[in-house]
Amino acid sequence: MENRDNELYLWCTNVHPLTPPEAECVLALLSDAERIRYGKLSDAVRRDEFLITRHLLRTALSRHLSLKPDELRFSSNRFGKPSLSQSCGLEFNLSNTSRLAVCLVSFSGPVGVDIEQLSRAADVLEVAELCFSRKEMQHLFSCAPSLRPDRALTLWTLKEAYLKAIGIGLHAGLGKIEFLYDAAGEPRLRVENGIDARPDRWHFYTTDIMNHRIALMARFPFRRRMRIVDTTPSARRHDVWNILQHEVPINTEESADIHDPAAVR
Numbered sequence: 001m002e003n004r005d006n007e008l009y010l011w012c013t014n015v016h017p018l019t020p021p022e023a024e025c026v027l028a029l030l031s032d033a034e035r036i037r038y039g040k041l042s043d044a045v046r047r048d049e050f051l052i053t054r055h056l057l058r059t060a061l062s063r064h065l066s067l068k069p070d071e072l073r074f075s076s077n078r079f080g081k082p083s084l085s086q087s088c089g090l091e092f093n094l095s096n097t098s099r100l101a102v103c104l105v106s107f108s109g110p111v112g113v114d115i116e117q118l119s120r121a122a123d124v125l126e127v128a129e130l131c132f133s134r135k136e137m138q139h140l141f142s143c144a145p146s147l148r149p150d151r152a153l154t155l156w157t158l159k160e161a162y163l164k165a166i167g168i169g170l171h172a173g174l175g176k177i178e179f180l181y182d183a184a185g186e187p188r189l190r191v192e193n194g195i196d197a198r199p200d201r202w203h204f205y206t207t208d209i210m211n212h213r214i215a216l217m218a219r220f221p222f223r224r225r226m227r228i229v230d231t232t233p234s235a236r237r238h239d240v241w242n243i244l245q246h247e248v249p250i251n252t253e254e255s256a257d258i259h260d261p262a263a264v265r
């Protein structure tokens with residue numbers, strides 16, 4: 001792919017029940033460690049979620065790197081953030097729900113992504129006190145009651161995308177990082193000393209895709225132009241997935257267009 005600097009590639013696919021032959025095809029691409037993880041999942045939805053996310057990851061990365069999906073090797077940092085073992089300058093991060101899996105890819109530095117279903121906004125507000133700082137709570141309750149669930153969802157995804165971008169997950173302590181809204185209504189990242197020497201380097205963006213709030217985090221001013229790629233299994237051949245057939249360069253500022261089927265070519 002061309003002009004990869006400052007470009008974010010967002011790959012996403014719906015999570016749906018896999019037929020046994022489809023599941024076998026994906027399993028054949030996985031490492032022993034991934035198969036062991038899969039074997040430990042007892043819930044059918046979680047199993048499909050896992051396989052579809054791994055398939056999306058291997059499909060996306062193989063496409064960017066011109067390697068076969070089963071040639072990719074992964075390792076994780078001590079907090080569980082996966083990365084490619086092959087050194088090639090590609091960074092990625094994953095997020096999934098029972099409905100959607102996304103993989104964010106960059107060639108310009110670390111990235112983090114988080115998605116949450118829009119329907120979960122009220123649940124997030126209910127547990128806000130456990131996740132948000134005192135100032136974040138003050139901000140939340142200064143909003144009109146009808147706006148609070150939506151704002152809580154944005155804060156949640158931003159915090160998680162940041163923690164995933166720096167690779168430490170929840171180990172930092174959720175209260176040590178804050179997104180505080182400035183006078184113009186823009187969230188600003190504030191981080192306690194010792195976690196991140198340069199929080200000002202991070203650029204972030206939230207929007208909605210496929211009934212999910214998504215937060216994107218990157219250590220460079222990314223262009224708000226991404227590739228939303230549909231990867232669905234072919235109805236005719238289980239070992240062939242429709243990949244990149246609906247590649248749509250989009251401007252995330254026009255998020256309403258993202259899921260407009262007319263926009264897909």
Ligand SMILES: CC(C)(COP(=O)(O)OP(=O)(O)OC[C@H]1O[C@@H](n2cnc3c(N)ncnc32)[C@H](O)[C@@H]1OP(=O)(O)O)[C@@H](O)C(=O)NCCC(=O)NCCS
Pocket residue numbers: 050053079080081082093094095096097113114115131132155156157159160163164165166167168169170174
């Ligand atoms: C990584 C973490 C932060 C996100 O988990 P999550 O929201 O449950 O799941 P997501 O689907 O968004 O992300 C999971 C993926 O993140 C990646 N990941 C795992 N650990 C990671 C880390 N330390 N840093 C970055 N990415 C990580 C993995 O690829 C994982 O998918 P995989 O296991 O299939 O490979 C996890 O540590 C966690 O425990 N989350 C709890 C949620 C919570 O309490 N959030 C409060 C937010 S305010």
